[in-house]
Amino acid sequence: MRPIMVAGNWKMHGLSADAQHLTQSILDAGLEPTVPEVVLFPPFTLLHTVSQVAKGTALRWGGQNLFWENQGAYTGEISGSMLRDMGCRYVLVGHSERRQLFGETDAVVLRKAQAALHTGLIPVICVGETGDERQEGKTNAVLRRQIEALTPVLEHQGGGHQPHLVLAYEPVWAIGTGLTATPEQAEEAHAFIRSLVAEHTPALAKKLLILYGGSVKANNAAALFAAEDIDGGLVGGASLQAGEFIQICRAAHSVGRGV
Ligand SMILES: O=C(CO)COP(=O)(O)O
Structure with missing residues (x-):
């Protein structure tokens, strides 16, 4: 059985006080430590704050992007080793907002x-x-x-x-629009993605986590x-x-897939 994960992509939102409050509230909710695995993706400027609040707990965090070089004259870019230095375990890669x-x-x-x-970071690669x-x-052709x-x-x-890799299916039309894919539409795409992975690496396909993103809310999370x-x-x-994010984590917990 594959474990279940809930990740929060804060995008370009929040200042230090918000990050402190949000991270602390999630910890205070007393979620089961590892079911689901909960990962926060704050802006780079808030990674330190999140890490200070969450260190020593089961909560994980990651960057929203990285550059492929490790260091050098790349003004404004952040490398994987810099994210590791902030205690990140994960990084988002290829989010549709980055692509578009x-x-x-x-x-x-x-x-x-x-x-x-x-x-040594786990990329959460979005398609x-x-x-x-x-x-x-053209959905299947694009995927x-x-x-x-x-x-x-x-x-x-x-x-x-x-x-050491996670995929996320995020239909662009469902992001930030309130138009969630139905569980049937999402499942069809997820099963197709898994079959594509199986064409190359069958052993990976069974174990690979594929997250759904696009207007996930407390009231639709359990069905998805x-x-x-x-x-x-x-x-x-x-x-x-x-409150909303904690309810989504609880919905994942109720599905009952442990690590
Ligand atoms: O892009 C997303 C997560 O990476 C989804 O955003 P919304 O949940 O706001 O639709």
């Missing part, structure tokens, strides 16, 4: 995923189609292109233990997480509200 607003191509996403693995692509019947671009990192996984191929959520807006 900052021109990240499949090749860039691959390079970043490789850099993350190289520095998903736009609304237009779905309407034109195939995005997953096949990741072949070099997928091929290196699949050994005996839990993979109950689906066979959905292994948790990558939560945007609702992760900024402690």
